[in-house]
Amino acid sequence: MSALLEVDGLHVRYGDLAALRGISLRVNEGEVVCIIGPNGAGKSTALAAIAGGVAPSAGEIRFDGESVVGRRPEYIARRRVSLVPEGRHIFGTLTVEENLRIGGYMRGNRREALDDMERLLMIFPRLRERLTYPAGRLSGGEQQMLAVARAVMTRPRLLLVDEPSLGLAPLIVDQIYETLLDLRKRENLTLLINEQSSTRILKHADRIYVLRGGQVQLDGRAADLRDGEAIKHAYFGFGASQTTETAA
Ligand SMILES: Nc1ncnc2c1ncn2[C@@H]1O[C@H](COP(=O)(O)OP(=O)(O)OP(=O)(O)O)[C@@H](O)[C@H]1O
Ligand SMILES: [Mg+2]
Numbered sequence: 001m002s003a004l005l006e007v008d009g010l011h012v013r014y015g016d017l018a019a020l021r022g023i024s025l026r027v028n029e030g031e032v033v034c035i036i037g038p039n040g041a042g043k044s045t046a047l048a049a050i051a052g053g054v055a056p057s058a059g060e061i062r063f064d065g066e067s068v069v070g071r072r073p074e075y076i077a078r079r080r081v082s083l084v085p086e087g088r089h090i091f092g093t094l095t096v097e098e099n100l101r102i103g104g105y106m107r108g109n110r111r112e113a114l115d116d117m118e119r120l121l122m123i124f125p126r127l128r129e130r131l132t133y134p135a136g137r138l139s140g141g142e143q144q145m146l147a148v149a150r151a152v153m154t155r156p157r158l159l160l161v162d163e164p165s166l167g168l169a170p171l172i173v174d175q176i177y178e179t180l181l182d183l184r185k186r187e188n189l190t191l192l193i194n195e196q197s198s199t200r201i202l203k204h205a206d207r208i209y210v211l212r213g214g215q216v217q218l219d220g221r222a223a224d225l226r227d228g229e230a231i232k233h234a235y236f237g238f239g240a241s242q243t244t245e246t247a248a
Pocket of ligand 1 (some may be wrong): 014017019037038039040041042043044045046086196
């Protein structure tokens, strides 16, 4: 498999704080890769850096072989990398349809955008039922679906999704992941997803990276890490207390 995204030795600082301290990761075309880590691990910073939203102080980011480090977000979006940010950022007073159109208009071609919306609504039947609703009245899970669908309207090759499970019930989390996997298949998407917990993710992801303290502590195939022990150690550090054992 060829690498669609390659990150090498990436450092990001916020003033005195080193949020990422030399992370390297690779996402192959067609893979679903998860970055798992506790609060403050640097997960959102990593996705923001890949999307051009924060400037790294060192390191390399290559998308489809091209170095994009230091490029503006608009440039990276045109290379067909799309970010679904933490907290979804949908427009609550606009309808579901208007939110989707905004995603499509960013691309420019109206005809294509309408075709894409029609195709996406087959994958997101709940959104079709709610096209005329104000997006703010959707449930949390539906809002997450909308945020993903809107990002897919920009026709990404690589979709970055920051904590899609946040605040959602386990059943809904599974639905979101099933939809993401369906999108991968039908839209030829490659996915890099942040999550705080690996519990429901291991069965959906191909590979995972465990991030803590701005560094990759562990990476591997999800199938090889299913028992959770290695992840727990990486997530909490060695000598983890028993009280934390269910959190990862
Ligand atoms: N804009 C910012 N300015 C200053 N510090 C920041 C900024 N954004 C993040 N940080 C800090 O950088 C570190 C990494 O934060 P980041 O948001 O990337 O972590 P995260 O893994 O996404 O955490 P969470 O699971 O809580 O979303 C944290 O210590 C955080 O407080
Ligand atoms: Mg975050």
